Amino acid sequence: MTVAAAINETSPEKVLAPVLSAFWDEPNSWTLETYRRHGGYEGLRKALAMAPDDVIALVKDSGLRGRGGAGFPTGMKWQFIPQGDGKPHYLVVNADESEPGTCKDIPLLFANPHSLLEGIVIACHAIRSNQAFIYLRGEVVPVLRRLHHAVAEAYEAGYLGRNVQGSGFDLELTVHAGAGAYICGEETALLDSLEGRRGQPRLRPPFPAVAGLYACPTVVNNVESIASVPAILTRGKDWFRSMGSEKSPGFTLYSLSGHVANPGQYEGPLGITLRQLLDISGGMRPGHRLKFWTPGGSSTPLLTDEHLDVPLDYEGVGAAGSMLGTKALQCFDETTCVVRAVARWTEFYAHESCGKCTPCREGTYWMVQLLRDIEAGKGRSEDLDKLLDIADNVNGKSFCALGDGAASPIFSSLKYFREEYERHITGQGCPFDPALSTAWAHQPHLEVNA
């Protein structure tokens, strides 16, 4: 078995830094007992001894940035909550995880739900909130089960409810299951959905920090953002800043998927590269090479094998013309037809478009029509410019960022693979064999073994 030379230079122990995932391999990793054994709820003890504003300052100084896609500084978001306004404040955790390719929050909640719960209590103490919600996408019942269990354990142990740990601080936490709609991951659509309405985005301003849930000051944060807070409390901001870069400090979960030898979760500092991750994890599947990948879900522009050394942090991926997004590293090898991939994502956006604004509702529909034709060999050469033109009318002109996301795969794939689109048109069909891309393409005996 050959091992790439770079493995000798960069050992997995050095590239990776499990924090949230550090004990996922324990038999009962999701229980309060296990969590406590690994220092769980120590961060909360420290936070409760601090003034709320000092907790906000600490999180701000740590440099933690939102892990839900946009990378907004978490401490700053908390600071925006007006104080002494006499209104209730709310924390809403965004556990809607539906961006194609994104698969970090769900395993995190399955294996270690208490890290989120501890983060929630700390965050609510900081922003003076007595009611928090976890908005979990509905299609993940195993995770719902573990959340129900963890929340019950936390109430029982006095981490939730009246007078948390004797501090005089009260906190109620409600787990809310969604009902299937990608757009509900967008924070204002999520709030409408949580208010019992169709999940359609709201006009901003006012931002949720001023008028969010029930028109009250509300923080919406991603699961991983909030779950990262307890470790900052226990180990300090300097420890957190010892990882990553000045502007993108800390650790994060990278999700490798697709035609790689070992898909899965890899937790490490921000700023490592896809090449490093592939080197330590066994690379692409044997005999194949990387063709294109997403750095952070399907809404982040595609990158190619030219970009293997791009530092996976907010600035690095931005400079390469894409976005770090959710760090969903979907890797496709040379057997994959980029037109098929983009057509399928575009069908997804068309299906999930909430219909509120015209550019996205109509644009995604027409982009699907054009892409289906091109994929089926019925496209015309002028279709490519028409596709770009429509994408241009969706991008930046839609009501919310779903529209921008829908345009991303189209712009970026045409930038790097225009010639492949043209081959579909001139050759009147797709030159790829989908059977070669399947997980079982190299295992004729798989069915016997399985």
Next chain:
Amino acid sequence: MTTEPPVSLGIPEMPPPDYPAEVRARLEADAREVIARYPDSRSALLPLLHLVQAEEGYVSRTGIRFCAQLLELTTAEVTAVSTFYTMYRRKPSGEYQVGVCTNTLCAVMGGDAIFEALQEHLGIGNDETTEDGRVTLQHIECNAACDYAPVVMVNWEFFDNQTPESAKRLVDDLRAGRAAQPTRGAPLCTYQETARMLAGFPDTRTGAVEATGGAGHASLVGLRLAKGETAPGRIVSPREGGIAPGAGGEGEE
């Protein structure tokens, strides 16, 4: 199956029948419990729609009227919400909902082939139900399990790393009433029981929470590497001669 009324021209539909009294009493007690979890009662609408789905297996007009009455909304308001979300079924469907992920990554890794194989094997199309009422087939969007592609969900429990053969065996088992064990999740219950959990009522079956262990194999690959438990050499090309990605395989926990 539904008996849809014939198209009527201008004559309003009669109100749907109410639930039988004892059903209504039981549902109302549940609904009050759900409503109490929220500062504003309307927030309980999504869970209540899950609750009425737990009663009948789909969101019927009776269920819509029930939600409207409890939350003091119009049936039009409730219908507008229930039709926005894909998890609410609009017609009676199977006991097991089999969803094949056909978003790009799973599709490319074999989800398309699995979906085709199942359509052919079951003789039904998307969103259709087998005659025995056991299986409703659906293609679904990315279910946040791409590192286990291709993924099949049954009643929203994970069946990871599927093949056309394994998926066919799975639906055969479901139809024959044989137990099917998810890769991640608890032993299957019916669609209606699942809907009740979604309404916010915890699974009370013994062993359900702990079933299938802490984390799935793909969730652990990075951790095992970082701990030096998997030698880099061993993990190269694990797909040759074995199905479990990662050195250990599933049986380790």
